[in-house]
Every structure is written in C-alpha cells, then in structure tokens.
Amino acid sequence: MKFRLKTTLCMVCLVSLLFGAGSCALISFSFQNALEREQAAARSAYALLVRTLQLVETVEVWSQPQDVVQVLQQLSAQGNKSWSALSLETEQEFLSQGSISDGFLDLREQVDETHYAQSAFSYGGKQYLQLAGQLEIQGEPLILNVAYDISSIYQTRQQQQQAHGKIFAILFVVCAGLSYSIAWFLTRPLDKLSQTAQALAAGDLSRRSGVQTQDELGALAREFDAMAARQEANFAALKATMEGQDRFIGSFTHELKTPMTSILGYADLLRRGTLSPEEQANAADYIFSEGKRLERLSLKLLELYLAEHQALSLVPAAPADLLQDLTAHLSPGLARQGIVLTTQWEPGLCLLEPDLFRSLVLNLIDNSRKAIGAQGTISISCQMTERGCRLTVQDTGRGMPPEVLSHLTEAFYRVDKSRARAQGGAGLGLALCEKIAVLHQGRITFESTLGQGTTVTVSLEGGRP
Amino acid sequence: MKSLRFLLPLLAALLVSVGFFLPWMGAAWQDRALGHTTVQYETAPLHLADLIDHLKLAANGYSVVALTQASTRLSAQQAEEAAQTALNVMAEYPLCFFSLDQLFNPSLWTLHSATPFVAVSNLSVTSSQESTPSQDYFAADTANPSAAVFWNCSFSGSTGHQLDLILDDETGKMLAFSYRIPATNTAEAAFSMEDAVQMRQFCQQYYNLDAAQFSALLPLYPPGYLLPFTDQKGEQVNLSLRTSQTSVSNSSQEKWDFFVLSFNGAGV
Numbered sequence: 001m002k003f004r005l006k007t008t009l010c011m012v013c014l015v016s017l018l019f020g021a022g023s024c025a026l027i028s029f030s031f032q033n034a035l036e037r038e039q040a041a042a043r044s045a046y047a048l049l050v051r052t053l054q055l056v057e058t059v060e061v062w063s064q065p066q067d068v069v070q071v072l073q074q075l076s077a078q079g080n081k082s083w084s085a086l087s088l089e090t091e092q093e094f095l096s097q098g099s100i101s102d103g104f105l106d107l108r109e110q111v112d113e114t115h116y117a118q119s120a121f122s123y124g125g126k127q128y129l130q131l132a133g134q135l136e137i138q139g140e141p142l143i144l145n146v147a148y149d150i151s152s153i154y155q156t157r158q159q160q161q162q163a164h165g166k167i168f169a170i171l172f173v174v175c176a177g178l179s180y181s182i183a184w185f186l187t188r189p190l191d192k193l194s195q196t197a198q199a200l201a202a203g204d205l206s207r208r209s210g211v212q213t214q215d216e217l218g219a220l221a222r223e224f225d226a227m228a229a230r231q232e233a234n235f236a237a238l239k240a241t242m243e244g245q246d247r248f249i250g251s252f253t254h255e256l257k258t259p260m261t262s263i264l265g266y267a268d269l270l271r272r273g274t275l276s277p278e279e280q281a282n283a284a285d286y287i288f289s290e291g292k293r294l295e296r297l298s299l300k301l302l303e304l305y306l307a308e309h310q311a312l313s314l315v316p317a318a319p320a321d322l323l324q325d326l327t328a329h330l331s332p333g334l335a336r337q338g339i340v341l342t343t344q345w346e347p348g349l350c351l352l353e354p355d356l357f358r359s360l361v362l363n364l365i366d367n368s369r370k371a372i373g374a375q376g377t378i379s380i381s382c383q384m385t386e387r388g389c390r391l392t393v394q395d396t397g398r399g400m401p402p403e404v405l406s407h408l409t410e411a412f413y414r415v416d417k418s419r420a421r422a423q424g425g426a427g428l429g430l431a432l433c434e435k436i437a438v439l440h441q442g443r444i445t446f447e448s449t450l451g452q453g454t455t456v457t458v459s460l461e462g463g464r465p
Numbered sequence: 466m467k468s469l470r471f472l473l474p475l476l477a478a479l480l481v482s483v484g485f486f487l488p489w490m491g492a493a494w495q496d497r498a499l500g501h502t503t504v505q506y507e508t509a510p511l512h513l514a515d516l517i518d519h520l521k522l523a524a525n526g527y528s529v530v531a532l533t534q535a536s537t538r539l540s541a542q543q544a545e546e547a548a549q550t551a552l553n554v555m556a557e558y559p560l561c562f563f564s565l566d567q568l569f570n571p572s573l574w575t576l577h578s579a580t581p582f583v584a585v586s587n588l589s590v591t592s593s594q595e596s597t598p599s600q601d602y603f604a605a606d607t608a609n610p611s612a613a614v615f616w617n618c619s620f621s622g623s624t625g626h627q628l629d630l631i632l633d634d635e636t637g638k639m640l641a642f643s644y645r646i647p648a649t650n651t652a653e654a655a656f657s658m659e660d661a662v663q664m665r666q667f668c669q670q671y672y673n674l675d676a677a678q679f680s681a682l683l684p685l686y687p688p689g690y691l692l693p694f695t696d697q698k699g700e701q702v703n704l705s706l707r708t709s710q711t712s713v714s715n716s717s718q719e720k721w722d723f724f725v726l727s728f729n730g731a732g733v
Contacts (some may be wrong), residue, residue, distance in 0.1 A: 001470060009477040016484030024491040025676060031495060052530065052585045052612040059583070059614055061534040075585060078528040110503055119503040133508065162490050168485050215547050 003190065005181035011179035019171055023164040027157060029393040034153040039129060042148040045082040046116070046131040049075075049146065053135060062138055084128060085147040090140060093100040102123060104145045107132035107333040112145065126151040148432065192225055199317065205232040244410065251412030251427070253306045255297060259290035304411070307356065307435040314351040314440070316465040317349045319389045322354060326361050327380065334365075338375040342367075344427040348384035351462040352440055360436045362458055363429040371397025371454060387461035388440065394455040400448040408446055433458065466700050516672065517696045519613050519633045523729050524638040527584035527612075537581045537614050537634050544579040545638035548618035548630050558667050561725055562660050568644070574620035574628055581634065584613045615640065631729075638671070641729035648710060656708050656726070657714070659683065661690035664706045664728065668692060680707035704729050 005116065030330035049072075056062075066089060072397050075099070085098025103123030110117035116133030128147040134141045144367040208228060228386030266283040267310075269275055276282060323345055331341050361380070368378045376396040383390050400415050407413045412427040430444075433456075437444045440460040450453040539547060555569035567573055598617060614634035621627055624647070631641040641672075661682050669676055680701075683691040689707020696702055709725045 001473060009473060013477050013480040013484075017487075018484075020484030024487040027488045028495055030493045031492070033497070043506065048586065048612065050508075052583060055612045055614065056530055056532070056583050059535045059537050059581070061536065074530050083569040105503075107503060110505055114508050115505045116508055119504050122500075130537035157492060161492065164488050165485070172481065186707050211712050375586075403476065436585050438648055 002187075002253075004180060004187045007187075008176055008179040009380055012176050015171065015175045016168070019168060023160075023168070025165065027160045030160065031153060031157045034156065035150070036038070037351035038148070038150045042082075042129045042131060042146075043059060043118065045148065046133070046146055049083075050133060050135065050144070050257075053137075053144075057137060068135075068137055068142070072097070082148065083146045084149040085382040087143075087145045089145070091141045098141075098147065100147060101125075101145070103128070104132075104147065105130055107145070108143055111140075114191075120150075121147075127154050141401070157179050188456075189213055193217075193221055196224070196228070200228055200231070207236055208315060220240075248411045252301075255412060255427075256294070262285050262381075263290050264299065297428070300309050300432065303359065304428060304432050304435060307439060312353055312356075312439050314353055314462045316349045317352055318347065319352070319357065319384075319391070320345040320347050322357055323361065323380060323382055326358060326365075330365060334369065334378065337369065339369060339372055340377045342377060342379045343381070344379070345382035346384045346389075347463075348389070350384065350388040350460065350464045352388070352460055353436075356436045356439065357460075360433050360458065361391070363433050364391075364458070367429055367456075368393055368395035368397060368454070371395050371399075376453075385459065385461070385465075387463055388442065389460055391458045391460065392455060393458075394453065399450040399452050399454055400446075401450055402448070405448060407447045409444065423448050485520075487680055489624055512610055514613055514635075515636060516633060516636050517702060518611055519615070519635070520640055520672065520704065520729065521587055521696075521700070521702045522611050523615070523631060524705065526587050528587060530583040530585060532581045532583060532614075535581045535614075537616075539581075539616065539632075539634050539637060541579050541581075544581070544618065544634075544635070545576055545631060547632050548576060548579060548616075548620075551630055551632065551635070551639035552673060555667070558670070558714045560663065560667055561642070562656070569628075574622050575618045577621055579616055581614055583612055584615045588602050595717070603732045627723075644726040645711075645723045648724045656688055658690065661692065661706050665692045665704075666693075668704060677733055717730075 051076070053068060053071060060067070062068070070084065072088075072095070081395050083098070085101040085104070086095070087097070087101045087104055088095040100123040104119050105118060105119050105121050107117040111132050111134045113134055113136070116131060119130050119132075121128055121130055125305075127150050128416040129150050129157060130141060130145060130147050132145045135144055162354040189209070192209045192211055196209040205228065208225045209221045210225070211218055222251045263286075270283055270287075324345060326341050327341055333356050334341050365378060365380070372378070372395055378396075379392075379394040380395075381392045383392075404415050408415075408430045413430075416429045434444050437458050437460065442463040444456065444458045446454065446456055537544075549571050550572065552569050552571040556567070556571065559566065559569070559720060561568050568641070591597040616632040618630045618632060619627070620630070627643075627645040629643040629645075630639050632638065633640050653687070665679055665682070668674065669679065678694040679692045683693065685705060685707055686690055689705060692706060693701055694704070706726075706728050709727070711723050711725055712722045713723060
C-alpha cells in the first residue's frame with residue numbers, strides 16, 4: 001500500500017472518529033436537555049392534575065371513585081389534556097383513557113403516599129413518559145398512571161442523526177479527496193526519488209530526481225542526486241580504466257607478437273641450416289636487435305610498474321642541479337645529431353623523487369629528439385612554483401595534430417607507428433611521464449602545432465621544504 | 466505481510482464505521498439507560514396560594530371543573546354578599562367606562578346565580594416549545610401549576626346589560642369581570658387609555674399593591690391594555706382590560722351581538 005493511501009486512511013479514520021464523537025456528544029446533549037425539559041413539564045402537568053384532584057376532593061363530596069373520572073373527563077373536554085393516556089386503578093383498573101394504556105409499566109412498588117415515580121416506555125413505535133402516584137379518595141388508595149408523549153424529541157434526535165449521516169458522507173468524501181491530494185503533493189518527491197533509483201538501478205546513470213523543495217525531502221533528494229553524480233563519475237572513470245587496460249593488453253600483445261614472429265622466423269631459418277654464413281649473420285643480428293627491443297619494452301614496463309607500485313619517498317632536491325647534470329651528459333650526443341639543447345632554470349629546492357625526475361626529463365628529451373629528426377632545438381626550462389616546480393620541454397620538431405594530444409599518455413600509443421618502431425620507441429614514455437607527474441601531485445599538458453613543434457609542460461607539486 | 470496489507474484497510478473501515486454510527490450507539494445507550502430507570506420524586510406539599518396567585522391563575526386562563534355538592538369556604542349566600550361588596554367597592558371608587566358613572570351601581574344589577582367551580586391552569590407538556598412570543602403573555606405558569614376554587618356570579622341589568630364577576634373563594638375578592646351590552650347600544654362607545662389607567666389605579670388600591678410594582682401599560686389587540694405588575698416573588702402578573710365583540714344564539718336560532726368589556730381575561 002502506498003504511503004499516500006496510508007496517510008489518507010489515517011486522516012479519514014481520525015476525522016471520522018472525531019466527527020462521530022462530536023456529533024454523538026452534541027446530539028446526546030441536545031436530547032438530554034430536551035428530555036429534561038419534557039420531564040419537568042410532565043411533572044408539572046402531573047402535579048397540577050394531582051393538585052386539581054386533591055382540591056376537588058377537599059371541596060366536593062365524592063361518594064365513589066367514578067366521581068374522579070368525571071373530573072378528568074371535564075378537563076379533557078375543555079382541552080386541558082396534556083396526557084396521552086391515563087389510568088386510574090384500585091384493586092382492579094376502572095378507568096383507562098388512551099389506547100396506549102396497555103403499555104403502562106407497573107410502578108406500584110415505587111409509589112406511596114409521599115412519593116410518585118417517573119419512568120419511560122415505548123408503545124406502538126412512540127415513546128412515552130409515565131408518571132405514577134397514589135391518591136386517596138374517600139380513604140381508598142388509587143394509583144394514577146399518566147403517560148405523556150415525548151416522541152417529538154426522539155423524532156428531533158432522529159432528524160439530527162440523519163443530518164449527521166449526510167454531513168458525515170460529505171465530510172468523508174471531501175476529507176478523503178483532500179487528504180489524498182495533500183499526501184500526493186507531499187510524497188511526490190518520494191515518487192521521483194523512487195523512479196530515479198529504479199532508473200539508476202537499470203543503468204541510466206545520468207538520471208537525476210531534480211527535486212527542488214526546501215524541506216527534508218528536498219535535502220534528501222539533493223544528497224541522492226549528488227551521490228548519483230559521484231557514482232556516474234566513478235563509473236565513467238572505471239570504464240575509462242577498463243578500456244585503457246583493454247587497449248594496453250591489445251597493444252602489449254601486438255608489441256610482443258611482431259618481434260616474436262620475426263625472431264621465430266629467423267630462428268627457424270637458422271635451425272634448418274640452409275642459410276649462407278652472411279645470411280646467418282644477418283638473421284642473428286635481427287634476432288639480437290628484436291631481442292633488445294623486447295628487453296627495452298620489458299624494462300619500460302618494469303619502470304612503469306615500479307612507478308605505480310613502489311613506495312614513493314619525496315626528498316628535498318634542486319631541479320636545477322638535476323637538469324644541469326643531465327644536460328651536461330646529453331648535450332654532446334644531441335649536438336652530434338644536429339640538435340641544440342638550450343636550458344633555463346631557477347635555483348631552489350622542492351620535494352621530489354630524483355630518479356623519477358631524471359627519468360621524466362630523459363623521456364621528454366628522447367621524445368623531442370625523435371620528433372626533431374635531423375636538425376632542431378630542444379629548450380628546457382624549469383621555474384620554481386609555490387608548491388614545487390614547473391618543467392617545460394619545447395622542441396622544434398614536426399609537431400602533432402590536436403586530436404592526438406589526449407591519447408599521448410596512453411600506453412603503446414604512437415602518433416606515427418612505423419616511424420616510432422623504426423626509432424625503437426615502445427609508446428610507453430609519455431605514459432610513464434604522466435605517472436611520475438601524478439606521483440608528484442602534478443599533471444602533464446601538451447601543446448603542439450603541426451610543422452612547428454611541441455611543448456610539454458609538467459607541473460610537480462610535491463611541495464617545498 | 467499479505468495479511469497486514471488487508472489489515473489496515475479493514476481497520477480503517479472499522480474505525481470509519483464506528484465514527485459514522487457513534488451517534489446511534491450513543492442514542493441506544495441513552496435509551497437503554499432511560500428505559501431501565503425509574504425515578505422517585507417526593508410528592509410536593511400543597512402550595513398555599515394567595516390572592517395574587519389566584520389573580521395570576523385568572524389572568525393566564527383556566528379550565529373549569531364544575532362542582533355539584535361543594536363544601537367551599539364561602540357559602541352561596543356569602544358569595545352573593547361578596548359579589549355585592551365587590552360591586553359596591555367598584556361603584557364607590559368609582560370605576561366607570563363608556564361615560565357610564567353608575568356602571569357598577571349594585572342597585573342597577575340583579576344577581577342571577579353564584580356558582581362555585583375549580584379553576585385549573587391550562588397546561589400542556591409541549592406548549593412551552595410551540596408557543597409564540599405573543600402567547601407567552603398568557604402562558605400557563607408551569608413552574609407553579611395551580612388550581613383554585615372560584616365563584617362565578619352573574620348579574621343582569623336593564624336593557625340587556627350583563628355582568629359576570631369572578632370571585633376568589635378564599636378572600637371573596639373580585640378577580641375578574643365581564644360586562645356585556647348589546648352591540649347596538651355601544652356603537653359610539655369609546656375605550657381609551659384613561660380607562661386602563663383608571664383600572665390600574667383601582668387594582669392598586671383594591672388588591673393592596675404598590676404603585677411601583679406596576680409597569681407601563683401595553684396596548685393589546687383587540688383593543689385593550691395589559692396592566693402588568695410584579696408580585697413580591699418577583700414574578701410578573703399580566704392583568705388585562707380589553708374590549709371585544711361576541712355573538713350569542715338563543716334557542717330559536719336568533720343571533721345577538723354583544724359588546725364585551727372584560728377585566729383579567731373574564732369572558733374572553
């Protein structure tokens with residue numbers, strides 16, 4: 001059962017009980033008041049009747065009880081008859097007026113010379129008040145029973161009950177409608193939340209409840225939406241990771257397969273012994289060079305693995321010193337290839353891992369060297385920042401199209417696969433560089449223009465001593 | 466849980482039903498309590514009525530129980546004498562209406578009959594709920610239901626004039642009167658507020674009342690006035706003086722029209 005239906009049922013029950021109790025109290029109170037008025041009037045009428053009979057008895061000479069009957073008949077004839085039925089009885093009843101006198105209760109036990117009794121009875125679908133008292137006529141006790149019709153107050157009560165029934169029915173419908181509407185309005189955010197949760201469970205991670213109310217449900221919905229957003233982001237990241245791993249395995253398999261095929265082919269030729277000595281030497285060289293390439297690949301993978309899993313310990317170091325040492329060793333080799341290496345750095349210390357920093361600089365210079373080819377310039381600069389340092393490596397190489405920049409840090413990604421393979425690249429250098437930057441709470445960015453060169457900026461934010 | 470799913474609607478239906486039928490249940494409980502209850506009341510001692518009570522009884526209207534062999538306080542002879550005395554008092558005051566100075570002169574009236582009867586105040590159990598405001602002036606005194614012995618003394622005068630006096634058996638005082646004359650003789654009869662003022666002053670003296678007890682006169686229709694006063698119990702007594710027309714048929718189906726002047730409800 002829905003919450004709004006439960007709320008409606010509760011409201012309807014509450015209103016029904018309260019209205020019923022209120023009506024009951026009101027009708028009962030009204031009836032009791034009317035009854036007390038009727039009882040008082042009946043007692044007055046009865047007292048007057050008794051008073052009259054007593055008065056007549058004191059001044060008139062009554063020889064027989066039948067004389068009492070004549071008095072009563074005179075009063076009836078003049079319209080002074082407030083009673084509906086009357087009976088006068090001695091040992092045996094001798095006067096009965098009114099068809100309902102059969103319904104009289106026997107109140108003889110409750111009356112005596114000083115007391116009269118009042119009770120109520122129903123007869124023929126009507127309600128009556130009965131008053132009974134004892135008279136003494138000529139020394140003989142008489143029981144006078146008088147009935148007064150009080151059906152009118154019962155009819156009034158019945159009309160009030162019918163009115164209650166009609167109002168109750170209207171109130172029931174109105175209350176149910178209003179309660180359901182209000183409950184629907186109040187629980188609408190819960191519906192939206194429920195639908196959103198179902199959509200999320202079905203895989204629609206972009207679905208949001210969009211509830212904007214300022215109450216507790218609104219707060220809950222906002223938290224829920226925020227949680228869904230985080231889940232969506234986590235899922236996207238996980239998906240990207242999975243895709244990256246898939247690509248890595250595919251690329252790795254491909255990288256292994258190509259040299260292994262060549263090695264196996266040349267090894268098969270050598271095993272047959274059909275090659276000339278010169279061909280045998282070439283085959284052995286090829287097997288050796290492909291073996292070296294596999295070795296480099298495994299070393300790079302190892303390096304990448306270590307960068308990811310090795311416990312990192314950042315120490316205060318001067319990037320300028322490290323760069324100076326590196327460029328001093330690399331400059332001659334680069335100069336022989338026609339590449340000019342220019343450097344510019346700021347003095348200062350920051351927290352970093354020196355070996356990883358060297359690896360980072362070497363990989364970036366190696367990439368620039370490969371991009372330049374014959375003639376060109378590699379500019380290295382390093383500025384100290386508030387949280388570490390910013391390393392920039394700029395080359396005047398062939399540059400790259402913009403669409404490839406976002407894939408540069410993927411393992412085994414090469415912009416020009418044939419050229420990279422020829423240059424002995426495994427496509428793991430920039431992936432390693434990104435890992436190193438991340439390990440230093442930094443990031444790596446690329447700017448490149450085809451035909452003009454590439455600028456790689458690495459910010460390392462491991463902190464400063 | 467399935468049973469719980471049906472339990473709530475069933476419980477709600479039960480509570481709604483209880484709410485709907487509560488007035489009937491309450492009524493049934495009340496009826497049962499009333500049907501099983503017999504209340505005993507002590508018989509009230511006879512109320513000792515005084516002259517004012519009897520004036521009130523006459524003013525509010527009453528039913529008549531004829532007495533045949535009555536042993537009233539006044540004998541028939543005493544009642545006749547009391548009637549003559551009342552006429553004397555009214556004549557000597559003097560009370561006069563329609564410019565008739567000798568209206569109540571005892572020598573102009575011949576007593577025909579003096580009959581005792583028991584006057585019983587008119588009561589009805591439901592009258593209090595159905596009465597209109599104008600009827601309230603004459604409503605029965607339900608708080609003090611009363612009955613008393615009165616005398617009806619009938620006089621006749623010359624040219625068809627008739628006078629009925631209602632006397633109190635206890636005190637012999639006049640409680641009400643009715644003066645009737647053939648309508649043709651009073652075509653020009655005028656009835657004014659001065660007559661009502663004169664009657665009020667007579668009542669003040671005759672019933673030994675204080676002038677301060679009387680309130681302002683209230684006009685009535687048919688033409689007449691209420692002479693309200695408050696008795697020593699703080700209850701209002703509405704005496705009245707009014708005129709009316711009435712027709713009386715004799716045995717030969719001849720119809721006589723009368724003009725009636727009545728005091729305190731007599732003859733109305």
